[in-house]
Amino acid sequence: xxxxxxxxxxxxxxxxxxxxxxxxxxxxxxxxxxxxxxxxxxxxxxxxxxxxxxxxxxxxxxxxxxxxxxxxxxxxxxxxxxxxxxxxxxxxxxxxxxxxxxxxxx
Amino acid sequence: xxxxxxxxxxxxxxxxxxxxxxxxxxxxxxxxxxxxxxxxxxxxxxxxxxxxxxxxxxxxxxxxxxxxxxxxxxxxxxxxxxxxxxxxxxxxxxxxxxxxxxxxxx
DNA sequence: TTGCTGAATGCGTATAAACGCATATAGATT
DNA sequence: AATCTATATGCGTTTATACGCATTCAGCAA
Numbered sequence: 273x274x275x276x277x278x279x280x281x282x283x284x285x286x287x288x289x290x291x292x293x294x295x296x297x298x299x300x301x302x303x304x305x306x307x308x309x310x311x312x313x314x315x316x317x318x319x320x321x322x323x324x325x326x327x328x329x330x331x332x333x334x335x336x337x338x339x340x341x342x343x344x345x346x347x348x349x350x351x352x353x354x355x356x357x358x359x360x361x362x363x364x365x366x367x368x369x370x371x372x373x374x375x376x377x378x
Numbered sequence: 379x380x381x382x383x384x385x386x387x388x389x390x391x392x393x394x395x396x397x398x399x400x401x402x403x404x405x406x407x408x409x410x411x412x413x414x415x416x417x418x419x420x421x422x423x424x425x426x427x428x429x430x431x432x433x434x435x436x437x438x439x440x441x442x443x444x445x446x447x448x449x450x451x452x453x454x455x456x457x458x459x460x461x462x463x464x465x466x467x468x469x470x471x472x473x474x475x476x477x478x479x480x481x482x483x484x
Numbered sequence: 485t486t487g488c489t490g491a492a493t494g495c496g497t498a499t500a501a502a503c504g505c506a507t508a509t510a511g512a513t514t
Numbered sequence: 515a516a517t518c519t520a521t522a523t524g525c526g527t528t529t530a531t532a533c534g535c536a537t538t539c540a541g542c543a544a
Binding site for chain 1: 489490491492493
């Protein structure tokens with residue numbers, strides 16, 4: 273069993289905190305389809321440009337996405353594919369729980 | 379590619395939010411060693427009893443832990459082992475990033 | 485230079501949530 | 515019943531953060 277220091281727990285919590293927001297999950301989900309400019313994300317998601325930019329900044333602050341500049345525009349892409357493993361595990365567990373509850377009621 | 383509704387994203391975010399707190403991670407880490415009473419958690423972790431109880435309540439609210447009552451005391455245990463898969467992925471990715479940064483600096 | 489477009493940042497506000505402290509509840513013991 | 519112990523809950527305060535709006539900055543074009 274690994275000993276967990278306060279600092280380690282705080283770092284892990286920070287990672288999860290970044291995934292604990294629907295808007296950021298939405299952004300990551302869009303980026304899963306491939307690199308994308310800020311403007312494209314704005315129009316796909318329908319949120320404000322400053323809002324999207326701020327979320328991208330925080331995602332980049334923990335190296336979850338990377339930024340590429342081309343002329344006037346900024347293109348973002350996934351830097352940490354493990355994110356989707358995490359999401360898959362959560363989604364699958366939610367589906368399983370749902371199935372269990374359905375069985376209990378039947 | 380799965381279509382993600384707002385509701386689905388919110389549910390997934392809720393799960394991650396529950397893991398986005400060092401104290402709750404600490405509690406889960408202690409419970410990984412096996413079922414444990416509230417008082418035992420309090421003395422192991424060194425937080426206040428109401429604080430621990432509240433975190434246990436929120437963990438239970440999303441079926442991450444389960445509660446068993448025996449006489450005067452309440453025993454909690456892990457209900458969703460997938461939690462530790464999530465933590466492992468995050469920890470490993472952090473270790474990898476650390477290694478990469480170390481290599482860049484060498 | 486000026487102006488235009490795309491993206492980032494600053495600031496104020498509102499909402500959520502983590503904690504402390506006090507209190508309430510449930511079970512056991514006398 | 516009275517009381518003690520273990521746990522849960524209510525409430526107020528503080529801190530974090532998500533958003534809107536305004537502004538600024540960077541690159542390109544005239």
